[in-house]
Amino acid sequence: MPSIRCPWKRCLKEVSAPVYQVAELSKARVQAGSGFALSVPELTIRPGERVALVGDSGCGKSTLLDMLGLASSPDGAGRFTFCPRGAPSDIPSLWRDGRSNDLGDLRKHHIGYVLQTGGLIPYLTVRQNIDLTRRLLDLPDDGTADALAERLGLAGHGAKLPAALSVGERQRVAIGRALAHRPPVILADEPTASLDPETAKTVMALFLDLVEAEGATLIVATHDRAQVGRLGLRALGHDLARDPAAGLTRARFWG
Ligand SMILES: Nc1ncnc2c1ncn2[C@@H]1O[C@H](COP(=O)(O)OP(=O)(O)OP(=O)(O)O)[C@@H](O)[C@H]1O
Ligand SMILES: [Mg+2]
Numbered sequence: 001m002p003s004i005r006c007p008w009k010r011c012l013k014e015v016s017a018p019v020y021q022v023a024e025l026s027k028a029r030v031q032a033g034s035g036f037a038l039s040v041p042e043l044t045i046r047p048g049e050r051v052a053l054v055g056d057s058g059c060g061k062s063t064l065l066d067m068l069g070l071a072s073s074p075d076g077a078g079r080f081t082f083c084p085r086g087a088p089s090d091i092p093s094l095w096r097d098g099r100s101n102d103l104g105d106l107r108k109h110h111i112g113y114v115l116q117t118g119g120l121i122p123y124l125t126v127r128q129n130i131d132l133t134r135r136l137l138d139l140p141d142d143g144t145a146d147a148l149a150e151r152l153g154l155a156g157h158g159a160k161l162p163a164a165l166s167v168g169e170r171q172r173v174a175i176g177r178a179l180a181h182r183p184p185v186i187l188a189d190e191p192t193a194s195l196d197p198e199t200a201k202t203v204m205a206l207f208l209d210l211v212e213a214e215g216a217t218l219i220v221a222t223h224d225r226a227q228v229g230r231l232g233l234r235a236l237g238h239d240l241a242r243d244p245a246a247g248l249t250r251a252r253f254w255g
Helices: 007-015 061-068 091-096 100-110 126-136 144-151 167-179 197-214 225-231
Strands: 020-031 034-045 050-054 076-082 111-114 185-189 217-222 237-243 248-254
Touching: 020 061, 034 061, 050 061, 050 225, 061 185, 061 217, 076 091, 091 100, 100 111, 111 167, 126 144, 126 167, 144 167, 144 197, 167 185, 167 197, 197 225
Parallel strands: 034 248, 050 217, 111 185, 185 217
Antiparallel strands: 020 034, 020 076, 237 248
C-alpha cells in the first residue's frame, strides 16, 4: 500500500484497535410519504486507512458520514465503537444516555469534518475559520493555520470573509479548518464536488497529501468512481434497492 512508508507504521496499523467498528447500524429518514433506510451490516476501519463512500446522489453518503462524525444518532446499532486513540468509546450508549458533552469532546478532539455545504462561519475571516477548532481546544498559535492556508493557496485571503471567496476557495478553507487541529480522523463529504475537474484533481491530491503527512484515517464521500481508483482509496461495498411495498429506498454500506 503506497501510504505506508515506515515498517513501524505498518506494524502499528496491524496491531491497533480499529478506529471504527460497526455492526447492524441503522438510520431511517421519512419525509412527505417517501422513506429512506440506511443500514451498515458490518464496517471496520483501521488507523491510517483511506476509505471512500461511493454512490449516486441520495444513496446515504452524508447520512452515514454524519453518524461516523458523531453528529447524528443512529436509530439502532448492534455495535458502534470509536477508537481514535486510547480506549474505545461505545457511541450508542453515549447517545442513549444524552451525553452530548462527551460526544462533543470526541468530535472536537479527534475528528476533522469537511462538510458538503462548507459549514464556514460567515462572520469569521478565512484565517479565523481555519483556526477555529484550534482556538476552541486552546492550542497554541504556532503557525499551523498560516502554513495550511499557504499550502492550500489561500495565503492572500486570510483577512477575507467567506462571502468574498469563490466556491473552490471556500472548499479549501473548509479543508484547512478540518485539518488545522491535527485530528487523527478526517471525514470529508464531497470536498471537491463544486470544482472543475482539473482543480478538483489538484485540491484532492493536496488534501490526500496533507492527510498522509498526518498519518490520519480518512473517510471521504464521493460520487466520482474514477477518483477512487486513481487515488487508491478503499471503496466500501454499497447497494441500493427500491422497496415499493414499503415505500422505502433501502441502502447499505459495508466493508
Ligand atoms: N434531514 C432529512 N430529513 C429527511 N430526509 C432526509 C434528510 N436528509 C437526507 N434525507 C434523505 O435521505 C436520503 C439520503 O440522503 P443523503 O444526504 O445521505 O444522500 P447523499 O448520498 O449524501 O446524496 P448527495 O450525493 O446528493 O449528497 C435521501 O433520500 C434524502 O432525501
Ligand atoms: Mg451528501
